[in-house]
Amino acid sequence: MKYRELANIDRQAEIAEGIFSLWLHAPEIAAEAVPGQFVSVYLNDKSRLLPRPISLCEIDREEGRLRIVYRVTGKGRGTEELSSYRKGDKIWLLGPLGNGFPLKEAQGKQILLVGGGIGIPPLVETVKALKAMPGGSDVRILAGYRNELFLAEDMGQYADLLISTEDGSSGTKGTVMDIIREKSLKPDIVFACGPRPMLKALKDWAVSLDLTCYISMEERMACGIGACLGCVCLSEEVDSHSNVRNKRVCKDGPVFECREVEV
Amino acid sequence: MQEKNSRILHSMSVSIAGVELKNPVMTASGTFGSGEEFSEFVDLSDLGAVVTKGVANVPWPGNPVPRVVETASGMLNAIGLQNPGIDLFIKRDIPFLKQYDTKIIVNVCGHSIRDYCEVAERLSDQPVDLLEINVSCPNVKEGGIAFGQNPYALEEITREVKKYAAQPVIMKLSPNVTDITEMAKAARDGGADALSLINTLTGMKIDIYRKQFVLANRTGGLSGPAIRPVALRMVYQAAHAVDLPVIGMGGIASWEDAVEFLLAGACAVSVGTANFTDPAVTRKIISGIGTYMEKMNIKDIKDLIGAVGE
Structure with missing residues (x-):
């Protein structure tokens, strides 16, 4: 079931340059959302007709809250308007949308989560959910950044986290594919979200090693x-x-x- | 006679080429699929009609992505009439819509006159109420708008489709013409039973940092409130140029917008891009028109049609 829900903004913070974290009170959507799904975010400026699809970073069912982490794509853009909202403001959401990662299929397996840039946020809820599943899961996370890190602690508290940066300021210099080569990783199943070139490289690698690989x-x-x-x-x-x-x-x-x- | 409840004293039903609609609000082709995705948000039985996405004689893959982009109070699309083809449409989409108490209007597209006629013929024994012939899509290379920008071509395709169609035929007109009344008259002369307008206005958006077109198709059709005044003017002109029912559309997002189109001469309205901003908007428009009629003491919605300036 999908809900169109007027969400209350709980808190908003810039967690890295141009990257914003927004907690929203949206109990109907939170009750049914699963990791890897997204919400349509409608802006209050009605000249912006189309919703912004933004993946769910965290789902707090008990408190009926959702967290989204997004990048402001430029001056005068809808995401800049979104970043101006403060506690007490209200915005319309539609969700949960899309299918999400098939967590059950990963149960009991060696799981590799891979995120690149603004594709990293959905991995937070994904690792939380995988770790909460009975039997425990063997999860490792790869996160690729341009330079400045974000959400690293949010993910790192649940599983082993390896980082790459394009400028080498943290972790492996290069991309997540360089970590995979460096460590000769060979998991059973991969869940990934990130830029198209990263997904393409992961697909080539997964096919060559005959791994199951889900990409967002x-x-x-x-x-x-x-x-x-x-x-x-x-x-x-x-x-x-x-x-x-x-x-x-x-x-x-x-x-x-x-x-x-x-x- | 039985005494009627005072709340239903006003009548919202309208007639298009002999087909009675419970109210004048329908969906605009291409924005609503065949209704299934929106049925979670709107009881399709509340709608005057569902106008389906365009269907061709065979499946069409449509254009490469990106296919959509937002613009100021509008959006551009270049979907390219992706559709599953008439066979699957008859097997799946029509039975789905038949579950609801609404009228079914099938939008028909093609690359050639023969394609359009084939789809019309295939639909002739189907439980469909009206056909809407899409001669105004700006996003396909052959067919589409080519028939809608030349009055002779428009008259000819209308006449040919009418030979195969069992249901009344609505010709959907393009705004990308010099004189909309000339096109309205050409469709009438070809035997059209009704007109719908406007389709989208051809537009473009450029990414100045990548120095590239945003849409893979380079151009797309502009829709949304940005085009509403243009649409309203053309609906007014067409409705006064020919003695055919006109279905008005173009940026309608509220009941106030819908009433404007009715006053301009539309006997029904289609809601398109606004479905993307609020999937339940059609329901709100219908109830808003009802409240307006009560407040204005209008007993029959037909009294509103074309009433501007009276």
């Missing part, structure tokens, strides 16, 4: 619920809904097994 895709969206066909990605097979080789990122995804889609 991103595309410009309009409706967010699968009706407008704005946010499709190419699929390997003819999709049963579209009847062509297109899947809807917002509804069929955003998480796909990497072999299902062209990256």
Whole structure:
């Protein structure tokens, strides 16, 4: 079930340059959301018609709260407006949207979570949920940054965290793929979210080692619920809904097994 | 006669080419799929009609992404009429819509006159109420807008489709023309039963840092409140140029907007891009029109149609 809910802003903070963390009180959505899903965020400036799809960073079911962590994409953009909201302000949300990571499939396996840049936030709730599953999971996280770190402690408290930075200021110099090569990693299953080149490199690596690898895709969206066909990605097979080789990122995804889609 | 409840004293039903709609609010093609995704937010039985996304004789993959981008009070789209083809549409989408007490209007697209006629013929024995012929999509290379920008081509395709269609035919007009009344008359002369307008206005957006077009298709169709005054003017002109029912659309996002179109001469309205801002907006527009009629003491919505300046 999806809800359109007027959410109360609880707190907002800039946690790295241009990266904002926002806690929202949205109990209906929080009650049903799972890691890897996203919400459509509607802005209060009504000249901005389209919602911003933003992944869930944390889900607090008990308190009915959601955390989103997002990047301000530029001056005068919708995300800049979003970053101006303060405690007590209200915004409309629609969610939870999309499918999320298949946590059950990972149970009892050696799991590698991989995030790049603004694809890192959904890994926080994902590692929390994996660690809370019965039987305990063997989880390792790779996080790739340009330079400044964010959410590292939020994730690092739950599992082993390895970091790469493009400028070498923390961890391995380069990208998450350099960590994978350096450590010769070979997990059973991978959950990843990040920029397209990272997802492409992960897919090539996963296919070459015959690993199961789920990737979270991103595309410009309009409706967010699968009706407008704005946010499709190419699929390997003819999709049963579209009847062509297109899947809807917002509804069929955003998480796909990497072999299902062209990256 | 039985005494009616005072709250339902006003009548919201309208008629398009002999098809009775319970109210004048429908969805704009391409913004609502075939209704399934929106049925979580709106009881489709509350709507005057559902207008489906365009369907062709065979599946179309549509354009590469990015397909959509927001603009000031609007958006550009270049979906390119991705659709599953008429076979799957008849098997899946029509039975889905038949579960609801609403009228079904199927939007028909094609690359050639023959394509359009084939889809119209396939729908002739289907439980569909009206056909809307899309001769105004700016995002496909062949067909689409090509038929909607030349009055001779428009008249010809209207006449040909009418030979195959069992249901009344609505011709959906493009605003990307010099004189909308010329196009309205051409559709009428070809035998159209009704008109709908406007489709999107062709537009463009450029990413100044990448020095690239934002949409993969370079151009897209502009929709949303940004185009509403243009749409309203064209609906007024078309409604006064021909004696055909006109369905008005273009940036309608509230009941106030809808009433403006009715006053301009539209006998029904379609809500498009506003569904992306609020998936339940159609329901709110319908109830808002009802409240307005009560407040203004308007007993029959037909008294509103074309009443501007009276």
